[in-house]
Amino acid sequence: MKDSDIETVLSQRTTRRIDKKLTYTKRNLILANMATFLKHVSLLALVVLCYGQIVAATIDLETRIANLERLALAVESAVASHAHQLSRLNPRVHHLQDGVGQETEKVRRVAEPIVGFDARLPHRIVHLGDQQDIHFWNVETNNGSAYNPTNGRFTCPQNGLYQFATTIPSKLNGTVDCEMVMDNVQVGRLRANHDGFDQASQVLVLECRTEQQVWVRHTSGANDDAILSSTQRQMASFSGHLIALL
Missing domain, CATH: 1.20.5 (Single alpha-helices involved in coiled-coils or other helix-helix interfaces)
Incomplete structure (x- = not known):
C-alpha cells in the first residue's frame, strides 16, 4: 500500500x-x-x-x-x-x-276579704237588765255583712285576727257597767261612772275562729243607769274589722 x-x-x-x-x-x-x-x-x-x-x-x-x-x-x-x-x-x-x-x-x-263594721246607738237605754245585749242598730258601715244589727252581734266569717272597739256613755252622774264578750265569755269590761257626764271605751284585738260571735252587753248584777245616746249625737258605738287571716 x-x-x-x-x-x-x-x-x-x-x-x-x-x-x-x-x-x-x-x-x-x-x-x-x-x-x-x-x-x-x-x-x-x-x-x-x-x-x-x-x-x-x-x-x-x-x-x-x-x-x-x-x-x-x-x-x-x-x-x-x-x-x-x-x-x-x-x-x-x-x-x-x-x-x-x-x-x-x-x-x-x-x-283576704274586706270585713269591717261601724254601728251606733241612736237612743238612750234605761234600766238595763242583767246581761242585756246592746243592739247598735244604726249601721254606718258593714263590709262583709258580718254584723247583725237585729241582735247586735258580729259573726266572724273566717279565722283571723280582728280588732273591736266600743264606747259607752253614762247619763249625768250615772254609772254604767258593760262588757264585751265572745261566745258568752267576757273578753273586756268597761265602766262609766265619773261625776257629770262620762264615757268608757274599750279596744281589743282578738283571735277569732269562723262563726264565733262578739258583742257588747250589760254586766250581770252591775249598775244599770241609762246609757246616754241620742239620734243627733249617737255617742254609744260598736265597731270592728278584720286585721289579717290566720
Missing part, C-alpha cells in the same frame, strides 16, 4: 473519530439544554400552580367575606323586624300585665 493510501485511511479514521466526538458532544449539549428547559418548565408550572392556589384562596376569602356580609345584613334585618314586633307587642304586654294585676287583686280580695 502506498503512503498516500495510508494517509487517506488515517485521515478518514481521524475524521470519523472527530465526527463521533462531535456527535457525542452535540447529544450531550442537547440533553443539557433539554434538562435546563425541563427545569424551567417545572419552575413555571410550580409558579402557575402557586398562583392558581393564591387566586383560588383569594376568591374563597372574598366569597366568605361576601357571605359574612350577607349574613350580617340578614341578622340586622331580623333584629329590626323583631324590634318592630316587640314594639307592637309592648301595649299588649302592658294590657296583659294590667289584667293580671286586676285578677291578682280579685284573688287577694277573695283570699
Whole structure:
C-alpha cells in the first residue's frame, strides 16, 4: 500500500473519530439544554400552580367575606323586624300585665276579704237588765255583712285576727257597767261612772275562729243607769274589722 493510501485511511479514521466526538458532544449539549428547559418548565408550572392556589384562596376569602356580609345584613334585618314586633307587642304586654294585676287583686280580695263594721246607738237605754245585749242598730258601715244589727252581734266569717272597739256613755252622774264578750265569755269590761257626764271605751284585738260571735252587753248584777245616746249625737258605738287571716 502506498503512503498516500495510508494517509487517506488515517485521515478518514481521524475524521470519523472527530465526527463521533462531535456527535457525542452535540447529544450531550442537547440533553443539557433539554434538562435546563425541563427545569424551567417545572419552575413555571410550580409558579402557575402557586398562583392558581393564591387566586383560588383569594376568591374563597372574598366569597366568605361576601357571605359574612350577607349574613350580617340578614341578622340586622331580623333584629329590626323583631324590634318592630316587640314594639307592637309592648301595649299588649302592658294590657296583659294590667289584667293580671286586676285578677291578682280579685284573688287577694277573695283570699283576704274586706270585713269591717261601724254601728251606733241612736237612743238612750234605761234600766238595763242583767246581761242585756246592746243592739247598735244604726249601721254606718258593714263590709262583709258580718254584723247583725237585729241582735247586735258580729259573726266572724273566717279565722283571723280582728280588732273591736266600743264606747259607752253614762247619763249625768250615772254609772254604767258593760262588757264585751265572745261566745258568752267576757273578753273586756268597761265602766262609766265619773261625776257629770262620762264615757268608757274599750279596744281589743282578738283571735277569732269562723262563726264565733262578739258583742257588747250589760254586766250581770252591775249598775244599770241609762246609757246616754241620742239620734243627733249617737255617742254609744260598736265597731270592728278584720286585721289579717290566720
